[in-house]
Amino acid sequence: MKFSIRWKIFAAFILLTAAMGGVLYAYLVPILERHLVVDLSEHLFSQAGIAALAVNRESGELNRYAPRLAAEIGRQSKARVTIIAPDGRVAGDSEVPPEKLADLENHKDRPEVIQALQQGRGSSIRYSTTLRSEMLYVAAPINLGGTGTGTIRLALPLNSVDQLKLKLHSTLAVAILIAALIALALSSILSQLVYRPMRQISQLAAEIGSGNLSRRIQIRRDDEFGGLARVMNDMAERLQEQIHSLATERNRLDAILRCMGEGVMVTDNEGIMTLANPAFCALFDVQEEIPGRPLMEISRHPGLHDSFRACLQKKSEHIQEITIEIPAEKIVLTHWVPLLDGDRVSGVVAVFHDITELKRLEKIRKDFVANVSHELRTPVTVIRGYAETLLGGLLAEDPERSQQFLSVILNHSERLTALISDLLSLSEMESGNFNLKLGPVALVTTIRHAAELLEMGSNEKGVALKLGEIPERTTVLADQRRIEQVFFNLLDNGIKYTPAGGEVNIGVASSGADVTISISDTGPGIPLQSLPRIFERFYRVDTARSRELGGTGLGLAIVKHIVQLHGGSISVDSPPGKGAIFRVTLKKP
Structure with a gap:
């Protein structure tokens, strides 16, 4: 299952809040419990001091007033009160009837009693065999006049302390839970505040990836997200400019290729066509889409494939003239150039010049020169031969025959004149400077x-x-x-x-x-x-x-x-x- 970054941030806050609440609970509970016991002990010590003052005011024999006084103080303090004689005997106990006091053990060796007699106050937590429960005991000395120093002891069962601890745990847990809920609400708001700019930046990146470069993020922050948004906006603007420039350049190149009279094709190093202009398609009479097709499918002319392989092998330009018959016979001058990627040939660019018309005109030119030469040479040769004969003395020796020779010379000179006149007329017509009076x-x-x-x-x-x-x-x-x-x-x-x-x-x-x-x-x-x-x-x-x-x-x-x-x-x-x-x-x- 895929979670968004918002939920990941929110989950991180939840885990952090739970960890902090757990640590706080584990740290506060023992401290508060200790403070609870200490506070309870101090409260019992205060009550023990007050109870000691009440005993000191009494007069008479300890055994007579001790049971009554212990019972009264116990009712007022809601604690078990024990009055202990200097010899350790229990003189009065709020939880034990007077007739059963004699059955109680001697308390002289109790830790809290010893500590109270030595230090002025004493306390201990231990199991009471009488009440059969854990008890908190505090003791304070009492002055009994001439009979010595006794001890008054207050005791509170720890099950009441446990109830206080349970209330403390409940209160602390509720407080931490409320704090956690508040923290979670704030975490949700905070994660939303953090996620919103991230989502905007993510959406911008996705739209840039899909080709929409006109989208921009509205920047209203000066933090790291604001800086990142500015960077993304600048990047989108630069990409838009570069893609526009590339598209313009590509359109210009496409227009140039479409307007070129020469055929142009591009192949990879395996001979797969990647580009061809309309002139190439017309030259090879191809109607289907060319990109993606092998060169072998376009033409099986051996010279074409020999030139392609020669360009790949030599890694240099290769020029060759070939004759194709698609659909009519054409003479094509091919110019092959390798596309080099370092030392590796990644493809080939070839330009095809249809020189059929040039070859035809060249042949006409050669025929024209040969014909003109022949047409001029024949009458000139005749004129020269007859003129040399006349100069050799025939003019004086045979006047009648000389007249025939002169007539031949005249006819051939008229033929030369007519030929030159026709050549001048053709030249004038073909020069473009021939004016007609229409x-x-x-x-x-x-x-x-x-x-x-x-x-x-x-x-x-x-x-x-x-x-x-x-x-x-x-x-x-x-x-x-x-x-x-x-x-x-x-x-x-x-x-x-x-x-x-x-x-x-x-x-x-x-x-x-x-x-x-x-x-x-x-x-x-x-x-x-x-x-x-x-x-x-x-x-x-x-x-x-x-x-x-x-x-x-x-x-x-x-x-x-x-x-x-x-x-x-x-x-x-x-x-x-x-x-x-x-x-x-x-x-x-």
Whole structure:
């Protein structure tokens, strides 16, 4: 059974009160009993002195008046009175008839008689064979004139003393009991006074333990409890400030982790996940709760676990690039850092950088550099070769052939000019400094002008340009010159890849706030695997044929950038063997 501190304090007071009462009772009883006997003896001595004076006043023979006088004094003093002659014979006794006095023993050798004759007073406690009980005897000498010195003795049975002692015990016990009850009442009040601040401090500690740090103790004391209450209040306030600071810091860290584009995870030294941010969950396509799950359950990629073990073993940073396929293939740069607790590794922090796009852009950059180098090297090499031949004397030796060489040099220089112009246009568009002069543009006029520029070339090749029904008032929000460049490039592309006898069709459809322009051809089409890359710079479905047709490989890339700068979109479909269809969607003014 569990007792509160209040009951323990109260029980301590009860035990202390009981112990003090017991000690006090044990100490006072014998003292008071001795004082009772002494007081009773003194009282008997006083009465014996008075009785001696009464005997001294008597005259005549002792045997005549002693029985009467002993009886009278006995009635007055309520004690047994014995008058003893100088020779020890009993002359009178208040408890013995005169005719039986001769049967009593000689009292000359009684201790109290001897002491009275020698010291003037005597007393003793002993058993009386006459009365058959313990008696208290006191004796005093009496002057009998010429016959000598006798003794008067007063006796009181101790059973009366025992009754007085019993009353004394009862009175003392009642007094101690009353004092104990008063002490217990005061103890209860005192224990309550002591317990109340302790209970308040205990409740405050319990509420602090449960997380309620706003509770405070009202301090109205200047003793130790008041000091303890102040300490508890200060501690609660400091804890509240620290927890608020920690919560703020944790919220800040949570916000940082949630906003990070890189995946972050924390594990213990057994590989059990303790923290992961949303970017990590998205990277590994994890929907369930991560904390508490083993790393092995998240991903079974061998490189991931090799990096984890390497970081634990080396107790140092570890960087490794891995490729995962969750759900699509991704290239991830992992950075592992051990959490050290002295010399012991308590866990690992890992940061995952998704560098798939960087790798793709790096590949595009490398392809771009290789393509530009190749596209520049071919015409430069041709121009250089023909120029060296002309400088070698061919110009004077064979003027007709020299003209052919000069024509080739001119064609390749024009190709270089077109390539450089397209590269500058792309660079300008991608730099963010490309300005468009937007305004309402009539589609029918713009498309017809682009078709007219290409009509001669299409007629020579035998490809028909067919313009569908376009309402005269159909307009789009665009830059006149740039949007015409889009249509020109798409029509030129369709004519180049459509064989003789084929056709290039142009259609316009309006829907809500958008206008969609479709340009289709009847050429060989675009292979399915090439469709995602068709708008990349220098990408060619058929490299040899594209160069033969004189393209730079940048036309569709320029078209895509111009359309996107207008806030529109472009897409391509190519049913197998049925040519290609390019769709450009632009906004109405």
